[in-house]
Amino acid sequence: MSTPGTVESVVTDPKLVGERRQQIVSAATKLFSEQGYYSTTIQHIAREAGISVGLIYQYFRDKDDVLFLSLKLVLETYENEIPAALEGIDHPLERLCAAIGAYCRVVDKLREATVLTYRSTKSLRADRRIFIKDGEIRTNRLLEACLRACIAGGHLRPVNDHLLVYQYVLFAHAWALKQWALRDRYSLDEYVEEGIKLLVEPFLTDKGRAAMARFKRKQRRRD
Amino acid sequence: MSTPGTVESVVTDPKLVGERRQQIVSAATKLFSEQGYYSTTIQHIAREAGISVGLIYQYFRDKDDVLFLSLKLVLETYENEIPAALEGIDHPLERLCAAIGAYCRVVDKLREATVLTYRSTKSLRADRRIFIKDGEIRTNRLLEACLRACIAGGHLRPVNDHLLVYQYVLFAHAWALKQWALRDRYSLDEYVEEGIKLLVEPFLTDKGRAAMARFKRKQRRRD
Amino acid sequence: MSTPGTVESVVTDPKLVGERRQQIVSAATKLFSEQGYYSTTIQHIAREAGISVGLIYQYFRDKDDVLFLSLKLVLETYENEIPAALEGIDHPLERLCAAIGAYCRVVDKLREATVLTYRSTKSLRADRRIFIKDGEIRTNRLLEACLRACIAGGHLRPVNDHLLVYQYVLFAHAWALKQWALRDRYSLDEYVEEGIKLLVEPFLTDKGRAAMARFKRKQRRRD
Amino acid sequence: MSTPGTVESVVTDPKLVGERRQQIVSAATKLFSEQGYYSTTIQHIAREAGISVGLIYQYFRDKDDVLFLSLKLVLETYENEIPAALEGIDHPLERLCAAIGAYCRVVDKLREATVLTYRSTKSLRADRRIFIKDGEIRTNRLLEACLRACIAGGHLRPVNDHLLVYQYVLFAHAWALKQWALRDRYSLDEYVEEGIKLLVEPFLTDKGRAAMARFKRKQRRRD
DNA sequence: AATGAATGAGTGTTCATTCAT
DNA sequence: TATGAATGAACACTCATTCAT
Numbered sequence: 001m002s003t004p005g006t007v008e009s010v011v012t013d014p015k016l017v018g019e020r021r022q023q024i025v026s027a028a029t030k031l032f033s034e035q036g037y038y039s040t041t042i043q044h045i046a047r048e049a050g051i052s053v054g055l056i057y058q059y060f061r062d063k064d065d066v067l068f069l070s071l072k073l074v075l076e077t078y079e080n081e082i083p084a085a086l087e088g089i090d091h092p093l094e095r096l097c098a099a100i101g102a103y104c105r106v107v108d109k110l111r112e113a114t115v116l117t118y119r120s121t122k123s124l125r126a127d128r129r130i131f132i133k134d135g136e137i138r139t140n141r142l143l144e145a146c147l148r149a150c151i152a153g154g155h156l157r158p159v160n161d162h163l164l165v166y167q168y169v170l171f172a173h174a175w176a177l178k179q180w181a182l183r184d185r186y187s188l189d190e191y192v193e194e195g196i197k198l199l200v201e202p203f204l205t206d207k208g209r210a211a212m213a214r215f216k217r218k219q220r221r222r223d
Numbered sequence: 224m225s226t227p228g229t230v231e232s233v234v235t236d237p238k239l240v241g242e243r244r245q246q247i248v249s250a251a252t253k254l255f256s257e258q259g260y261y262s263t264t265i266q267h268i269a270r271e272a273g274i275s276v277g278l279i280y281q282y283f284r285d286k287d288d289v290l291f292l293s294l295k296l297v298l299e300t301y302e303n304e305i306p307a308a309l310e311g312i313d314h315p316l317e318r319l320c321a322a323i324g325a326y327c328r329v330v331d332k333l334r335e336a337t338v339l340t341y342r343s344t345k346s347l348r349a350d351r352r353i354f355i356k357d358g359e360i361r362t363n364r365l366l367e368a369c370l371r372a373c374i375a376g377g378h379l380r381p382v383n384d385h386l387l388v389y390q391y392v393l394f395a396h397a398w399a400l401k402q403w404a405l406r407d408r409y410s411l412d413e414y415v416e417e418g419i420k421l422l423v424e425p426f427l428t429d430k431g432r433a434a435m436a437r438f439k440r441k442q443r444r445r446d
Numbered sequence: 447m448s449t450p451g452t453v454e455s456v457v458t459d460p461k462l463v464g465e466r467r468q469q470i471v472s473a474a475t476k477l478f479s480e481q482g483y484y485s486t487t488i489q490h491i492a493r494e495a496g497i498s499v500g501l502i503y504q505y506f507r508d509k510d511d512v513l514f515l516s517l518k519l520v521l522e523t524y525e526n527e528i529p530a531a532l533e534g535i536d537h538p539l540e541r542l543c544a545a546i547g548a549y550c551r552v553v554d555k556l557r558e559a560t561v562l563t564y565r566s567t568k569s570l571r572a573d574r575r576i577f578i579k580d581g582e583i584r585t586n587r588l589l590e591a592c593l594r595a596c597i598a599g600g601h602l603r604p605v606n607d608h609l610l611v612y613q614y615v616l617f618a619h620a621w622a623l624k625q626w627a628l629r630d631r632y633s634l635d636e637y638v639e640e641g642i643k644l645l646v647e648p649f650l651t652d653k654g655r656a657a658m659a660r661f662k663r664k665q666r667r668r669d
Numbered sequence: 670m671s672t673p674g675t676v677e678s679v680v681t682d683p684k685l686v687g688e689r690r691q692q693i694v695s696a697a698t699k700l701f702s703e704q705g706y707y708s709t710t711i712q713h714i715a716r717e718a719g720i721s722v723g724l725i726y727q728y729f730r731d732k733d734d735v736l737f738l739s740l741k742l743v744l745e746t747y748e749n750e751i752p753a754a755l756e757g758i759d760h761p762l763e764r765l766c767a768a769i770g771a772y773c774r775v776v777d778k779l780r781e782a783t784v785l786t787y788r789s790t791k792s793l794r795a796d797r798r799i800f801i802k803d804g805e806i807r808t809n810r811l812l813e814a815c816l817r818a819c820i821a822g823g824h825l826r827p828v829n830d831h832l833l834v835y836q837y838v839l840f841a842h843a844w845a846l847k848q849w850a851l852r853d854r855y856s857l858d859e860y861v862e863e864g865i866k867l868l869v870e871p872f873l874t875d876k877g878r879a880a881m882a883r884f885k886r887k888q889r890r891r892d
Numbered sequence: 893a894a895t896g897a898a899t900g901a902g903t904g905t906t907c908a909t910t911c912a913t
Numbered sequence: 914t915a916t917g918a919a920t921g922a923a924c925a926c927t928c929a930t931t932c933a934t
Contacts, residue, residue: 011914036345038261041907052916054910063908118341118400122259133403160417162408166401167421170393177341178389180356185385194383198390202425234897243897265925275899280926457893482791484707487928498895500931509929564787564846568705579849606863608854612847613867616839623787624835626802631831640829644836648871680918689918711904721920723906732904 004127005072007065010058020059021069024049029070033112037067037120067120068128074113075135081106082142092149093156093211096200099146101192103139103172108188114176136169143168155208156200164199171195227350228295230288233281243282244292247272252293256335260290260343290343291351297336298358304329305365315372316379316434319423322369324415326362326395331411337399366391378431379423387422394418450573451518453511456504466505467515470495475516479558483513483566513566514574520559521581527552528588538595539602539657542646545592547638549585549618554634560622582615589614601654602646610645617641673796674741676734679727689728690738693718698739702781706736706789736789737797743782744804750775751811761818762825762880765869768815770861772808772841777857783845805838812837824877825869833868840864 009017027049031040042063046053060066085102089095107114121132144165150156175182175191182191204212232240250272254263265286269276283289308325312318330337344355367388373379398405398414405414427435455463473495477486488509492499506512531548535541553560567578590611596602621628621637628637650658678686696718700709711732715722729735754771758764776783790801813834819825844851844860851860873881 013914016914036261038259039346042909043907046917053908053918054916055914057909058914119345120342122342123262137404160421163417164421166397166404167390167394170397171390174389174393181360181389194386198383198387236897239897264923276925277899277927278897281897286925459893462893482707484705485792488930489928492896499897499929500895501893503930504893565789565791568788569708583850606867609863610867612843612850613836613840616843617836620835620839627806627835640832644829644833682918685918710902722904723920724918726905727918 004131007069008061017059020051020055023051024056024059024066025069025073028066029073029113029116032067032070032120033116037063037116037123064123064125064128068124068132070113071117071121071124071132072135074110074117075132075139077106077110078103078139079135079142082139086146091211091215092146092153093200093204093208094215096143096146096150097196097215099143100168100172100195100200103143103168104175104188104192104195107172107175111176111179114173118173118177140165140169150208154205155211156203157205159203164203167199168195171199227354230292231284240282243274243278246274247279247282247289248293248296251289252296252336252339255290255293255343256339260286260346287346287348287351291347291355293336294340294344294347294355295358297333297340298355298362300329300333301326301362302358302365305362309369314434314438315369315376316423316431317438319366319369319373320419320438322366323391323395323418323423326366326391327398327411327415327418330395330398334399334402337396341396341400363388363392373431377428378434379426380428382426387426390422391418394422450577453515454507463505466497466501469497470502470505470512471515471519474512475519475559475562478513478516478566479562483562483569510569510571510574514570514578516559517563517567517570517578518581520556520563521578521585523556524549524552524585525581525588528585532592537657537661538592538599539646539654540661542589542592542596543642543661545589546614546618546641546646549589549614550621550634550638550641553618553621557622557625560619564619564623586611586615596654600651601657602649603651605649610649613645614641617645673800676738677730686728689720689724692720693725693728693735694739694742697735698742698782698785701736701739701789702785706732706785706792733792733794733797737793737801739782740786740790740793740801741804743779743786744801744808746775746779747772747808748804748811751808755815760880760884761815761822762869762873762877763884765812765815765819766865766884768812769837769841769864769869772812772837773844773857773861773864776841776844780845780848783842787842787846809834809838819877823874824880825872826874828872833872836868837864840868 007021009021011017011020024045028040028045031044031048034040042056043053045066046056049056056066060069082099082102085098085105086095089098117132121129124132144161147156147161147165147168151158151161175188186194201209201212230244232244234240234243247268251263251268254267254271257263265276265279268289269279272279279289283292305322305325308321308328309318312321340355344352347355367384370379370384370388370391374381374384398411409417424432424435453467455467457463457466470491474486474491477490477494480486488502489499491512492502495502502512506515528545528548531544531551532541535544563578567575570578590607593602593607593611593614597604597607621634632640647655647658676690678690680686680689693714697709697714700713700717703709711722711725714735715725718725725735729738751768751771754767754774755764758767786801790798793801813830816825816830816834816837820827820830844857855863870878870881
């Protein structure tokens with residue numbers, strides 16, 4: 001019937017569509033995150049967004065649509081911000097650490113929305129659920145590429161890269177999922193640093209270790 | 224009004240209460256896991272359990288109660304089976320590996336219910352949400368004790384034990400949360416083995432490495 | 447199908463039937479009076495009566511039956527106690543005053559149940575509603591006979607006896623219906639006395655006034 | 670939480686709120702009166718009012734709210750129409766008779782709703798029950814003022830005014846409560862006339878009697 | 893005669909969705 | 914475009930009644 005990644009609108013002016021959708025999704029994400037998908041009503045979203053109930057249905061076909069775009073936005077942020085954080089960085093190890101750090105920082109920014117991903121993906125229509133899962137896989141590939149480059153370059157010893165990437169992802173997500181247990185023990189930067197100690201450094205080769213030391217010195221000088 | 228960990232019943236016969244509740248919770252867990260809390264109706268649960276709607280309300284005060292007992296059962300399984308798996312094992316390293324393996328095995332058994340934990344805890348009343356969180360913390364402590372014993376015994380080098388325990392937990396949970404990506408690449412046993420390679424072995428001391436080798440030989444002989 | 451004034455029972459032993467019904471109706475009247483017919487459940491009644499739910503259905507066909515017998519009991523009390531109070535009294539005026547006093551005293555005894563009469567008669571099946579109304583009319587006739595005797599005997603001047611009897615009834619019922627407004631201003635005896643001043647004495651003939659004075663003297667001596 | 674005398678609405682347009690509430694209360698009063706509060710369903714009310722179930726909940730918080738507003742309307746009619754009937758009348762005795770007549774006429778107009786007052790006030794939330802009782806007391810005071818003016822002016826001899834006012838109220842209410850016994854014997858006007866004969870005239874002083882005669886002559890000329 | 897677990901039709905209430913303005 | 918009043922299907926929960934023991 002409809003392509004899974006698209007959302008149709010009654011309104012034609014594309015600029016207006018973009019603005020309104022942003023406004024609605026922003027309100028929806030806030031409420032979905034706070035109270036969950038089913039406890040959030042369309043009337044709540046309308047009030048939070050400062051518009052009328054009817055207007056939401058000019059920009060979204062149904063409530064599922066609103067959730068879908070909310071979740072899609074989270075994934076797109078991952079897919080945009082991680083590559084952006086790697087721009088201009090050449091060394092594979094530095095790229096890997098930057099990617100992990102960027103992932104954690106996006107999670108921090110979209111903390112509630114990330115939790116929403118875990119809670120509400122199953123509330124989506126089946127085809128869209130797959131679309132969201134695919135997005136997650138694409139993000140994983142970004143990390144996987146960094147990790148493999150490190151191994152290929154001899155900076156990390158050969159490991160189960162597929163599984164280690166999942167540990168990176170889970171580590172980042174944990175910052176949102178277990179925030180109640182983590183936030184009063186670590187700052188975001190400390191958390192990233194500790195993560196690298198646990199999930200990157202143990203696999204460094206001698207060559208990798210040397211490179212790592214150099215980056216750290218460089219970074220310290222920057223601060 | 225009511226203690227958060229208890230659920231009241233109209234029916235007096237304790238044996239019957241136990242049986243019926245088990246029957247209802249079992250049906251509910253299945254449906255909650257498949258469709259989520261809000262999409263599962265009391266009618267569905269009743270039909271799945273092969274009883275009438277009214278009967279559910281003889282054993283549970285409301286729908287929240289049913290969810291609560293479902294989640295509580297998952298936690299109790301963790302809290303019972305992990306210590307049981309450690310019984311008779313003395314060496315700290317072996318205990319740690321056994322605990323991780325046991326955790327993964329419980330997750331495998333309660334795969335759907337574990338996902339439910341992530342999705343639906345927020346649907347609970349506030350006091351019960353805390354009760355469930357406390358259960359998770361208690362489970363974490365079981366792992367933490369194993370890990371610390373390894374470090375204290377000089378089998379693992381000093382690490383951020385608090386954070387590493389979370390990685391163990393996430394690793395186990397991932398078997399349920401990311402099953403769609405993991406199950407056709409690893410058997411459960413392989414998964415546990417790979418996990419130990421990634422999250423335990425890198426931190427072994429020389430002493431620990433020797434002990435580990437011994438266990439593996441012993442285990443290979445057992446198979 | 448069934449005669450309106452009767453209630454059938456599964457149990458045959460007539461003595462037991464009488465006892466159990468009394469026990470159930472007594473509990474029911476209390477609860478119906480406190481919370482109304484619809485807010486009182488059969489389970490409440492069973493608990494209050496100290497028996498099982500099923501047992502109620504051995505002595506009553508349905509909930510309507512229980513209400514009916516509760517209301518019938520109130521009427522029967524009126525019909526029994528008012529004539530009893532008149533026994534041995536000869537003078538028409540004294541009989542009228544005694545009847546009014548007796549009515550008020552029964553209302554006082556069955557205060558809650560009398561209110562129930564006003565609230566719940568309409569909840570009965572149509573034929574039984576009429577049966578209850580007839581009971582009320584029979585009670586009225588008791589008063590009417592007293593009043594007419596007074597007029598016939600020349601103690602009261604001719605009045606609209608039909609309507610005045612209603613005022614007597616309402617006056618008595620008011621003791622239950624408006625108890626919140628009356629009980630801290632009058633004792634029951636004062637209330638009756640004031641009622642006679644308002645609703646009997648103004649209609650006394652000279653002959654009646656003389657007789658009345660005599661009774662009052664007699665009564666004062668008795669106290 | 671909420672002031673007892675107010676009822677909130679989701680709809681903002683005050684004109685519409687007024688109209689719709691009137692429409693709903695009117696349907697509700699009819700059904701509540703016929704079948705009682707608990708036997709009347711929201712579905713019934715919606716059908717009777719010619720609207721949907723959901724709409725009722727845009728104008729009332731719950732079913733209790735609907736009953737409350739229905740009862741409140743009855744009291745407000747009393748409080749408005751009795752003073753209106755006294756307007757332009759100066760003589761205390763004439764005012765008293767006009768008040769009694771007006772009360773009976775309102776009861777006649779709101780016959781069913783008046784019965785509802787007796788049956789269903791107890792179904793209300795406690796604070797609102799008190800609110801309704803207060804309304805009744807206010808109405809009583811209107812009559813009390815008239816009665817006292819008559820006594821103060823020497824038209825009636827001193828009597829227990831508090832209790833006599835209750836007799837007036839009960840007399841008026843009886844027109845609704847006992848309609849099945851009264852309506853085929855008296856027209857409304859005859860009923861009022863007979864009431865005055867029973868509950869006013871017996872207490873007239875000579876001065877009052879003279880005034881009363883004058884009014885009656887005047888009234889007869891008017892007819 | 894007595895129990896109380898089991899039933900399921902029926903209720904109040906919510907909320908996604910529509911549509912007249 | 915935008916509004917928000919209106920709809921009604923769907924749900925959680927209750928409780929009179931039954932029936933196996």
